Structures are given as C-alpha cells and as structure tokens.
Amino acid sequence: MPELPEVETIACELQSCLIGRTITAVEIHWPRTIATPSPAEFKRRLSGQTVQGVGRRGKFLLVRLLGGATLLIHLRMSGRLLLASPESSPEKHVRVVFFLDDESVLYFQDTRKFGRMWLVDDPQLVLDKLGPEPLSDDFTLEAFARLIAKRSGRLKPLLLNQSFLAGLGNIYADEALFRARLHPCRQANSLDEAEISRLYHAIRQVLGEAITRQGTTFDGSYQRVDGSSGDFQHSLRVYQRTGEPCQNCSTAIERITLGGRGTHFCPRCQPAPQGCP
Numbered sequence: 063m064p065e066l067p068e069v070e071t072i073a074c075e076l077q078s079c080l081i082g083r084t085i086t087a088v089e090i091h092w093p094r095t096i097a098t099p100s101p102a103e104f105k106r107r108l109s110g111q112t113v114q115g116v117g118r119r120g121k122f123l124l125v126r127l128l129g130g131a132t133l134l135i136h137l138r139m140s141g142r143l144l145l146a147s148p149e150s151s152p153e154k155h156v157r158v159v160f161f162l163d164d165e166s167v168l169y170f171q172d173t174r175k176f177g178r179m180w181l182v183d184d185p186q187l188v189l190d191k192l193g194p195e196p197l198s199d200d201f202t203l204e205a206f207a208r209l210i211a212k213r214s215g216r217l218k219p220l221l222l223n224q225s226f227l228a229g230l231g232n233i234y235a236d237e238a239l240f241r242a243r244l245h246p247c248r249q250a251n252s253l254d255e256a257e258i259s260r261l262y263h264a265i266r267q268v269l270g271e272a273i274t275r276q277g278t279t280f281d282g283s284y285q286r287v288d289g290s291s292g293d294f295q296h297s298l299r300v301y302q303r304t305g306e307p308c309q310n311c312s313t314a315i316e317r318i319t320l321g322g323r324g325t326h327f328c329p330r331c332q333p334a335p336q337g338c339p
C-alpha cells in the first residue's frame with residue numbers, strides 16, 4: 063500500500079506534468095471510486111478545470127483547481143496514477159480516466175477497487191481527523207513526546223493510526239521501530255526520554271530516505287507516474303525479510319501478527335517487553 067513517501071513521490075511528479083493543464087473530460091469506469099459528489103456531478107464539475115497545484119497530506123493526494131475546488135485521491139491498497147498517451151492505456155483495472163488539454167491522459171488504475179476520490183470545496187472536511195505531518199517543521203521532538211505520553215496502546219498499531227500521525231503504514235512503521243530499537247509491542251507511554259527521541263528521529267529519517275529513493279515497490283504494487291518502480295525496497299532492514307539475518311546482529315528477523323498486521327522485527331535489537339510473545 064502506498065504510504066507517505068510513495069504519495070509524496072507521486073505528488074512531486076504530478077506537479078511537473080499537471081500544473082497549468084486543463085482537464086478536458088473525465089471517464090468513470092467504476093463509479094464507487096468517487097466518494098463525493100455523484101459520478102455525474104464529478105465529471106461535470108471537473109471538465110474544463112485547470113490544475114493550480116498538487117500536494118499531499120498524510121496518504122492523500124491533493125489536486126487544487128483554479129476554480130477553488132480540490133480533488134482528493136487516496137490510493138488505498140492498489141491505486142496507481144499513470145500518465146500516458148491515449149494509445150498506451152493500461153490494459154486492465156482502469157477505474158477513472160482524466161483527459162488533459164495537451165493530449166496526455168492520467169489513468170487511475172486500481173486492482174482492488176479500494177481507492178477513493180473526493181471533489182470538495184473544503185479539503186478539511188475529508189482530512190479533519192488526520193494527525194500531524196511527521197516531516198513538517200511544526201512536528202518537533204517536544205510535540206511528539208507530548209503526543210506519545212498520552213497513549214497507552216502498543217507502538218505498532220499506534221504508528222499506523224492516522225489520527226495519531228499521518229502517513230505511516232506497515233512498511234515504514236516496522237522500519238522506524240527497528241531503527242529506534244523498540245519492540246512493536248511496547249506500550250507507548252512506557253518509553254523513556256531517550257527512546258522517544260530515537261523513535262522520533264527514526265520516523266523522520268526513514269521517511270526522508272524513502273522519499274529520496276522514490277518509495278518502495280513490492281510485487282509491482284506501487285509505481286511512479288511513468289510506470290517505473292521506486293528504489294527503497296533495496297534499503298529495507300526488516301520489512302518482508304523474515305528469516306534473513308539482522309544487519310546489526312545477524313539474528314534472524316521474525317514476523318508476528320499485531321493488530322491484524324504482519325509485523326517484522328529483530329528479537330535481539332528490539333527486546334520484547336514482559337508479557338509479549
């Protein structure tokens with residue numbers, strides 16, 4: 063599933079090819095992709111609109127239009143945005159098509175059909191429950207320490223909770239906990255000052271590095287706007303490396319299920335708290 067670094071990569075790539083372009087027409091092949099307004103209204107309101115900006119908040123892409131409305135896109139499990147010509151349309155699973163005034167076409171392809179789009183005047187209506195942006199200047203160590211001290215849940219599910227922190231998913235939560243040398247089962251409010259600082263810096267570091275490497279592609283699940291892959295899969299230290307030796311200590315990486323999600327960690331570098339399997 064695309065997480066913050068993948069969505070950031072897509073947003074940056076769309077900036078260079080969408081800003082200033084006018085959407086001439088929209089085709090909808092899977093109406094449930096459109097969360098709001100109705101599919102007919104979505105097509106009517108978008109046609110003729112010029113793109114003013116492209117940004118990201120958490121795992122949402124934001125396409126701002128000159129008319130004042132914003133198109134929000136959440137890729138969820140398998141959504142992809144591919145910019146191509148009408149002749150090189152993806153063969154399968156195209157749910158929405160945006161035709162642009164320079165003859166290029168933006169395809170929304172989504173095998174699992176969980177991806178969603180919203181066309182709204184006020185994006186806050188969709189984004190209001192999101193927690194802070196982990197890479198923003200406002201997100202200081204002090205702010206993170208205040209947030210985490212109030213939480214009694216285990217670290218891994220907490221990091222996946224978008225109202226706690228926006229943008230992390232399964233890959234970068236596992237990688238950040240490994241870098242911080244914290245077991246995924248640790249209770250959030252049990253962390254001391256040094257552990258909170260390690261986790262804060264690990265989250266920002268791993269996200270920053272993954273953006274530099276254009277995100278993580280596994281099994282072709284995430285692709286860049288031109289259809290190419292990210293590069294961070296080669297730098298993962300625990301995610302999907304079950305049984306492989308830890309790069310720090312050579313102990314075999316383990317996988318457990320925590321909060322319904324596969325969770326990867328080094329049992330030596332990330333010692334388990336009491337009562338955790």
Ligand SMILES: [Zn+2]
Nearest residue numbers: 308311328331
């Ligand atoms: Zn280790």
